[in-house]
Structure formats: structure tokens, C-alpha cells
Amino acid sequence: MVTPSLVLGFGLLVLMQRLWALRGMRKPSPEAASLSGAFSLDHTARWGQVVWLNGLVLAAFTVLAYLSLSWPSLLGSWLSLGILLVGWGLCWRYLTTRCHARAIGEGMVITLLRLSSLVAIFTTAAIILSLTFEAMAFFRLVSPWDFLFGTHWSPQMALRSDQTGSSGSFGAIPLFAGTLMMTVIALSLALPLGLFSAIFLSQYATRRQRFWLKPILEILSGIPSVVYGFFAVAVIAPALRDFGAYWGLTIMTESALVAGSVMGIMIIPYVASLSEDAMRAVPMSLREGSYAMGGTRFQTAKNVVFPAAFSGIASAYILGISRAVGETMILAVAAGMQPTLSFNPMEPAATITSFIVQVAMGDLPHGSIGYQTIFAAGAALMLLTLVFNMLGFYLRKKYREAY
């Protein structure tokens, strides 16, 4: 398989070189040369480049294929051979003065670029297809009603063959409730802190303070969430436990409160930075109008800047919510992963995302109901974030103030 391709490739290279030399010796007719001699020379050279480049790629790939027997190398070698042949055929076919090499080149470039922009569509389609495909298989065994409104979640139990699809075991309400509770905890921390930070940054901070604080916020919002998860376990959980013990509360080490508050801390820089951007986009003339009427900076912020930037701030918070809903790692390490239907934030809880991680950590056979369960959970999560994103989009559109 390898040696023939090597020989074939090398032989073709030699053959091509001979043919190319012959081709080059053929003189263009005088009228053709006078018509667009330079142009044709130019595109001949271009096609020559294409062919030689392909020859080199082919040679490289054949050598690599010889070195390794894995399929990508062989595939690459044959692919390259194909490109070479096509390129060579194209050279032969288009080596005339009437060929608009430039238009052809541009057309090829446009096709390539268009294909790349379609990757985004393909990704979305693939996400939707893979989620619905597996979720459909899941809902064939478990009724959607039980999934959406059942209050008991213990998929591991139902993994036993006699319990497959037994009603009640796949009620996802505890997961939804857990997700909701964590999001509410995170928001009740991030909403006031982020908003006042943004007001301070846009209304009160001096140019110098802003110059330092804004980049710090942006850098902080880029810290990986698994590191926040580590903080939750190593610092926040013991601190909250001791704090709770002081007041006579038993806050468990792995609890919704710990995970939710760390999630809140995580999204503060994010929402503060985004809301500050929205407030900054309000034109100075509006602020100056308010100042001229004797408004203080807070009155200006409250009565002028906040209403004007409302759409931006709201969409910042909705992005924050959607991030909190989709957040995984903090919950996976700090929330305890116990799908009990309880609204006590001091106890462990499970969310959609932490459940997916929990299942994915184990070794589930492809096609089993456990495997399909995470896709059903993922589909629910996807719908949830989609709703938030659309809400954000709508808010931005509806309350946008044009200046």
C-alpha cells in the first residue's frame, strides 16, 4: 500500500516534469501573445506553482506514509495525489490565452471562504441533531411528561434491566430546581455587586482608576471555572461552614450555597464589565444635561444613564444567567451532586450540568439509557439557555435607545 504509492508518486512527478518542460517549449502564436501575452504568462506561472506545490506536498506525504502506517498519512498521500492530478489536468485544460485565471482563482477563494463560514451552521445543525437524536431515543423509553414534571431523579437505579424506563426515576424536576436555586444564589450576589461596581466604574472612577480597574476585571473574567471550583472546595466551603457553625447553622461542605456563591463571585467581573460597557455607550451629552440641571452623579446614574443603558445592562445580566445555568465545573466539585428535591441551600444539590459530568465520568456504554439520559438533560439545558439568549436579544432590541 505504501511502496506503490511512493513509486507511483515519484513516477508521476518525473512524468509531470517532462510534460511541463515540453509544454513550456511550445511557443504561443504571435496574435495570442500580442493579445494578452503577459497575462497568460502570469497565469501559466500560477498554475505551475500550484502543480509544483502539490508535487512537493505529495512527496512529503508519501515519505510520511512510508514512515507510518496510520490512515491519516495514507489518506493524505492519496488526497494529495488527487489534487495533483486535478491541478495538472486543469493546467493542461486552461493553458490558453483566453483563460481568466484571476476570475477562476477568485471563485475558488470565495468558495473556500463560504464553506468556512458555513461551519458555524454545520456546528449548530450537528448540536441540534445529536441532541434530538439521542433525546428522542430516550423519550421513546421515558415519557416526556415524566421527565419534565417527575420529582424523583435516580437514573442509576433505573440502569438495572428490570427497571429500565420505570416511571418516576427520570423526573428531572430536582435537576431543574437545583439549577434554578444555584442561579438565584449566584445572581443575588452578582446583581448588586456587579451593578454598583459598574456604576462606580462608569460614573465615579477617575480616568486613572478606570485604566487599571477595567483590565483587571477583564482578566478576572477569563479565569478557568475549574480553578473557581478549587477555591470553592479549598477556601469558601470551610469558611462558610465555620461561619454557619458560629450562627448555629449546619452548612454542609458540599452545598448549593457554596457552589452558588462561588458562581456569583465568578460572574461579578463579567457582568460588571459588560454593564459598564453599556453605561459607557450612553452619550456624554445626556450626562452633561443632567449635570447642568444640578443632578449629582448618583442621580445622573439612576435617572439618566441607567434607563438609557437598560437594554445593555439587562442583556449583560441575561448573559450572566445563561453562563451560570451552563456552568459546570464549580457545581461538579462543590455542589455535591445529590438530586434531592430540596430548596434548602445548605444541603447538597444537583444540576443539569453536574449530572452530565457525573455520568460522563463513569464508563457508560454507547446506546444505553444512561447514555441517552445525558443527551436529554443536555437538550433541556440547551433549550433553557436558548430561551435566555433570545430574551436577551429581545430586550436589547425592544429597549434599545437610539442616539
Place this chain on the structure above:
Amino acid sequence: MDSAKTAALRGIIAKARRYDMFVSALGLLFLSFGIFVLAALFIDMAITGFGRINADFFTNFPSRRPAEAGILSSWVGSLLVMFVTASVAVPLGIAGAIYLEEYARKNTFTAIIEINITNLAGVPSIIYGLLALGLFVYTFKLGQSILTAGLTLGLLILPIVITATREALRAIPQHIREAAYACGASQWQVVSDHLLKYSTPGILTGVIIGMSRAIGETAPIITIGALTFIAFLPPAPGQLNIETGQPAGLFDWLFSPFTVMPIQIFNWTSRPDPRFHENAAAASFVLVFMTLSMNALAIWLRYRLRKNIKW
């Protein structure tokens, strides 16, 4: 104006001023709370983990004994996955952005692609993990490999790269394009010889931010079923396999099992033994150092760009 009214007015003004000062203080307090909590966390992390950061930590494989465990397999894995991610996301992202910004007509189809990209940016990362599990692992049979992880993260950061490239291209004034067209350049020549060169810092900023996000992503990689305990490196090209005696192929490392830094941290964090938490702190320190320096580089690039360019 009688004095009672003046006094009332003064009272109102004083009250407004008090509110103003109060909110100012509150804002500063909240802002510094956010920053100080995080600073405290980092200092704690640095103190806990600092004892573990030495040369052995970078050259040892993970181990059952916390004092001997290191991050060799995870940083090598992270590096290789990042390489695949970049080679997927950078060309595709830049090409897609060029098409949308320079070539595409404003029609429904373009609008659909644009809305699509905005929506993709808001999809939780774990959903990408599920996509990869269904598509790359089980449909394309790529296995739980470096290639799968790289492709997944590449798709994940694609919207970031596209958005950054589009913004960079949009910032180039129209007259640059017109000047190039006037000299007889074709559209692709305008793009490749002028627009791409002038927008390089902007594109680079986006790529770096995307990569710093990808290097810290854990959820999608866990979802595709990456192993948490890996005590070997992916085979280097030409490396002899001890069991079979065959040399490894040039691309065999793409199909090798792997682990990455965030997964290693996750693994150590979820163990009850506090000595593993020291390892987690040290590894977090390394990871945070990497992402922070990447982000700082991106921000610095952007500031520099804004300051130096005058069209």
C-alpha cells in the same frame, strides 16, 4: 425667596450629596470586594501550592502518592490539544469572518449565519462536549483522543475568533480598500495583501482570548470521556512501541488517550486527601498563570493597537 424654602432646598441638596457619596463608597466597596475576594483566593492558592512547584512537579506523571505526583502528562496534553484547536479554529474562523465581512451580500442567508454565530457563542460549553461525544467519538469513531478534544475546543472558540476578526476588519476604513482596488487589485489581493495585514493585531487578540478560554475548559473534555489518570505521553513520531516493536506514525499522537491541566486539577480537587489539594493548588497556579498571561497579552495588544493606529 424666604429662608424656610432656602433651608428646605439646601436640605434636599445635602441629601442628594449624601446619597452621592454613599453610592460612591458603596460602589468602590463592592468593586474592591469582588477584586479582593479574588485576590485573596489567589494568594491562598499561591501559598498552598507554592511548596509543590518545582522541576519535579513538571516532569512527574500523576501518582497515587501526592508528594510524587506531577503534571507532565497534563501539560503535554494541554499543549497538544491547544495545537489542534488552533489549527482548526484559526483558519476556519478567519476565513469565515472574511467571507461574512468582505464578501457576503446582506441577505437572509447571511443574517442566518450571523444570528447562528451569536447563538453559538452563548451555548454552554458542556453542550459542545455532548456534540463531540455523539459526533466525533461515536459517529466518526475518533475515540476519546487528542484529535476529538482539539476539534471540540476548536468549534467552541470559533465564534470568538470570528467575532474578533470581523471587528478587526470592520475597523479598517473603506478608503484603504478603495485605494487597493484603484491600483487594480482583485478582491482576494485586497484581502490578503492589505486587510489581513492591518487587522493582524486585532485577530491575534481574539485568537489569544479564545485560546485562553479553551485551555481552561474542562466540561466538554470530561464529557467526551477523557481519562483522569494518564501516566504516559502520547507517542512521538518514530517512537518505538515497546509492546509491538513498531515505530509510531507521524500522526499517531492525535489518536492517543490524553489528559489536560483542568482535568488534572478537577481530579485532585475532588479527592478528600488535603495533600492532593496542595497539588491542585499548584496546578491551578500554573493554569491561572498561563491564562492570565495570555489575557494580559491580548489586552496589552489591544491597548497598543488603539494607541498606535491612526488611519
